Amino acid sequence: MEKIFGRPKGLTEVPFHYCPGCTHGIIHRLIGEVLEELDIIEDTIGVAPVGCSGFMLDMFSCDMVGGAHGRAQAVATGIKRALPDRMVFTYQGDGDIAAIGMSHAIHTAARGEKITSIMVNNAVFGMTGGQMAPTTLTGQISTTSPYGRDNVFAGPPIDLPKTIATLAGAVYVAAGSVDSPKNIIEAKKMIKKAFQVQEQGLGFAFVSILSTCPSNWRLSPVDSLKWLRENMIPAYQMGEIKATEEVKAL
Template sequence: MQKVFTRPKGLTELPFHYCPGCTHGIIHRLIGEVLDELNIIEDTIGVAPVGCAGFSLDFFSCDFVGAAHGRAQAVATGIKRALPDKLVFTYQGDGDISAIGTSHAIHVAARSEKITSIMVNNAVFGMTGGQMAPTTLSGQVTTTSPYGRDSAAFGNPIDLPKIIATMDGAAYVAAVSADSPKNIIAAKKAIKKAFQVQQLGLGFAFVSVLSTCPTNWGLSPVESIKWLQQNMLPIYQMGELKVNKEVEAI
């Protein structure tokens, strides 16, 4: 019998242990497939901070480095400058990269550091208990906004990819989602292009992936997908937000 679907070599044999309905596993799979298809597993170094993203150290078969909260891009910058022939990527949650790590994201793009960053946006701080994050939607209930996020007091959610796309040093910026087969296919294309941008030395590449957090949202896996589609997709701009001329040829 011919096997038509198997685990990519970019992932280890360890089963994912994320909450049921969480799409971290889907995003891991996409990255693992890209590492495999581009044949770059041995040449890639991943960097992940704390939080749910920190588990990724166990799941990818490439080399991985742990970083302090919000500092993955700073660590990745050091690794890439010391080992320019390596492909370096960060895997970070929205509570990490759009809060304590915001300045790193902005300046990595400004300097056009030749690294790739993947942001998983589930609109809350996941591992620490579902607190309000910079990406939390207006009116969204979290453990620290029990009556819903008050935009008058805390502002509107930060759409980080749109900000990064304005930076001259960003070569490629995309915003995708892991909510449906169609969008998952688009997400993989964006992630693959982000790695190819780095292979060609074209500059900083950034991909944001909308994700679910059923546990902290207090929803079932199916309900959480619907919530993402109904509430997050209308707020966050999707698609390729920045494509430099050199990237268009990929």
């Protein structure tokens, strides 16, 4: 019998071991498919910080480097400048890139570093215990906001793609989700274009993907998807937020 669906060459045989209902695995697969379709596996270096994203070091077929918490983009910048012919990407949670890594995110975009950054936004710090993140929604309960996020105390959530889009060095900024087949298809297109931007040396590319975190949200996998659709998608600007004329021509 002919095999018509399998693991993309961009992924290793290491099984995903994320919590049930977590959508990291879907995003991993999309990246693995893109690496294979663009035929850049051997030329790519991925950078992951600590947290749930740290598991991916063994899951991708390309070279992988581990970075300190929030410093993946600093590490990626050094790699890209030392090896400008390589494709370099970071894969970071929202708690990582929008909190301790915020200064790196802003200045990486401002400098127009020719790397690709993917932010997985589940509105909490995942592995470290479900604490409130800069992306936690107003009123959302977390381990450090047991009565819900109070905007008077903590300020409103940060929509990082919108902030990154204001910087000239960021030539492609998009935000998607993996909660449905339609959105998964769109998210893959965004990820692929972000890598193509780097292939052409056009500047910094940033893609945010909304993801579930059933364990820290204290919801079932099915209810997590529903919560994401009803609460996160309306709260964040979605789609291609910024694309320069050169990017549109790709």
